[in-house]
Amino acid sequence: MKRSLVIFYAIIIYALAQLSWWGYMLFKLQPGRFGMIMGEGSIFLLVFFLGAYYMHKSLNKELKLHEQKKNFLLSVTHELKSPLASIKLLLQTIQKRDLTKAQVLDFIDKSLNDIERLDDMVENMLLASKIENHSYSFPKATFNLSNLVDNIVNRLQISKCDCNQQIINAEIEPKIEITGDKFALTSVVTNLIENAVKYSKPCQSLDVKLFKKEGKICLEVADHGIGIADAEKSRIFERFYRVGSEDTRNTKGTGLGLYIVKQVLDKHEATIKVRDNKPSGSVFEVVFG
Missing domain, CATH: 1.10.287 (Helix Hairpins)
Incomplete structure (x- = not known):
């Protein structure tokens, strides 16, 4: 080039x-x-x-x-x-x-967590490829979004902190139903929460909220991490783009997560915005209209 x-x-x-x-x-x-x-x-x-x-x-x-x-x-x-x-x-x-039985079970749990991490990454790459090639149809059906978010929070809760401290504070309004692509929306919620954990310090808490407001479904993921510069807020949803500070260059990631989030939400006629959290960090706000 x-x-x-x-x-x-x-x-x-x-x-x-x-x-x-x-x-x-x-x-x-x-x-x-x-x-x-x-x-x-x-x-x-x-x-x-x-x-x-x-x-x-x-x-x-x-x-x-x-x-x-x-x-x-x-x-x-x-x-x-x-x-x-x-x-x-x-x-x-x-x-x-x-090893004792307890140690074996602990090692198996850790192995399964790593396998789930690999599975998430492969699913991300496959979904991003299908979206880019316009070969994914986004099949939609009505399902319980509250249960979906709760399951993802529980799955990501423990393995991300060495001290097994509860780091995800969830406020999930029950029985919220939505019509959409369950597989793709699972990827959206997973990517948003994993990003929040990824760019936060070890064992630092973050907040996940799901609620209804004025007839609209709202999802908020807030962290207290390094934050995103104003100049880069408009670019974080680009394919392969990663925030360019030294802090994030050393952070694991493929640059596909937020790209997938934006593409999936566009197909569901939903909006996503990012704003600064106080005193530090970022808040991602998703609104299904």
């Missing part, structure tokens, strides 16, 4: 040099047509620079996307290796050591 930019700039310089030379030669041969030469030359330059500008913009966009894809592959490789290494170590420990 960088070579393409160099070639592009070289062609621009060559074209401008040729235009200047031919303009000079034409004026030298026919000095009485100076006005026509300048007028037509100006129009040509206007069209030329407009085309060059949009071509430059397109090449830069492709370059950034190429870099994001490269970072995505590196992130996926790391995220796959980490839980797989953990599962391998736990199973080898069970195999080689004489």
Whole structure:
């Protein structure tokens, strides 16, 4: 991609040099047509620079996307290796050591949590691919959203904190039903909560709220983590995009979670907004209208 930019700039310089030379030669041969030469030359330059500008913009966009894809592959490789290494170590420990039943069950629970993490990541990549290729139909049915959110909170509650402290404070209004794609909305809730946990300090609490307000269903996920800069709030839902501070570059992630969230919510005619939490962190607000 960088070579393409160099070639592009070289062609621009060559074209401008040729235009200047031919303009000079034409004026030298026919000095009485100076006005026509300048007028037509100006129009040509206007069209030329407009085309060059949009071509430059397109090449830069492709370059950034190429870099994001490269970072995505590196992130996926790391995220796959980490839980797989953990599962391998736990199973080898069970195999080689004489453990108590309680220890074996604890290791199995940890292995299952890592497997669920792998499953979530694979489902994310498959769903993102189907959305990008317009091959996912978003089949809709009526289901209990309260139960769905409660189940996801319970599943993510324990494994994210070494001290097994309850870190997700949930306020879920019961019996809230919604018509939508249960599989895709499961991914939405999971991604929002996992993101909140991911960008928070270990054992730091976060809040999940599901309620009805003025006939609309509202979901809020609030954390007290590092927050998101105002300049990046408009870009966090882009595919492969990851917040560019040093804090988040060292945080695991593929850059697909919030992209999936936005795409799924758009298909459900729902809105999502992000605002700063006080004194620190972010609040994601989803409204199903």
